[in-house]
Amino acid sequence: MSRIALFADVQNLYYTVRQAYGCHFSYAALCAEVAAQGEIVEAYAYAIDRGDARQQQFQQILRKLGFVVKLKPFIQRSDGSAKGDWDVGITIDVLDAAARVDRVVLASGDGDFDLLLERIRCVNQVRTSVYGVPGLTAQSLIRAADEFRPIEGTLLLRH
Numbered sequence: 001m002s003r004i005a006l007f008a009d010v011q012n013l014y015y016t017v018r019q020a021y022g023c024h025f026s027y028a029a030l031c032a033e034v035a036a037q038g039e040i041v042e043a044y045a046y047a048i049d050r051g052d053a054r055q056q057q058f059q060q061i062l063r064k065l066g067f068v069v070k071l072k073p074f075i076q077r078s079d080g081s082a083k084g085d086w087d088v089g090i091t092i093d094v095l096d097a098a099a100r101v102d103r104v105v106l107a108s109g110d111g112d113f114d115l116l117l118e119r120i121r122c123v124n125q126v127r128t129s130v131y132g133v134p135g136l137t138a139q140s141l142i143r144a145a146d147e148f149r150p151i152e153g154t155l156l157l158r159h
Contacts, residue, residue: 002038002127005097006031007090008067009108010047016109016133017151024157025107030131031065033155034105042097043067046086050074087112098124106145107131111138118144131155 008027017025027045034040045062049055049071059069072086087110094113098104098120106113109132117128121144130137130145134152142148 002103003041003101004034004038004103004105005042005094005101006034006040006044006067006105007094007097007107008043008045008062009086009090009106009110010045010062011086012108012110013151016136017156020133020136021156021158025151026155026157027062027065027067029154030107033149038103040066041101044090044093045069046090047071048074091116094120098126101126103127103129105129105131107151109133109137109141111140114138114140114144117141121146 008030013025017023031040031043043066045067047059047069059071062069070086070089072089090113094104094106094116104117104120104126106117106128108130117130120126121128127147128145129147129149130141131149131151132141134150137148
């Protein structure tokens with residue numbers, strides 16, 4: 001049975017699913033789909049902490065699903081822009097996990113991760129899968145992965 005590390009870029013998933021479908025992403029469906037492909041030995045969800053009650057409730061749901069939830073504070077800059085980027089943290093954790101697992105699953109459409117996936121495929125010989133929204137996932141990321149799984153159908157929470 002394949003040992004899998006799962007990484008979820010919460011902000012990217014939230015915004016791309018909302019833009020494409022006008023609904024939310026189903027983390028429970030993601031976990032079930034990935035677990036059907038092997039044993040999830042590590043699962044991380046990366047989010048921005050704004051401190052509101054609904055967000056804390058969502059983070060608890062992620063923890064109950066088995067995710068280690070990693071939070072960064074939301075930073076509002078004086079010019080009105082916001083900062084809250086997990087790219088480096090995700091990269092470090094993926095590089096570490098790639099030495100321990102057979103497969104890395106990344107739920108994100110962010111093209112900044114293309115070099116990361118190429119690296120772990122070559123250096124660690126791990127298989128890589130990307131879950132992303134069709135049309136909103138960087139082509140370079142899709143090309144870098146062994147497998148692209150579109151976020152659609154059962155992976156969506158429609159109200």
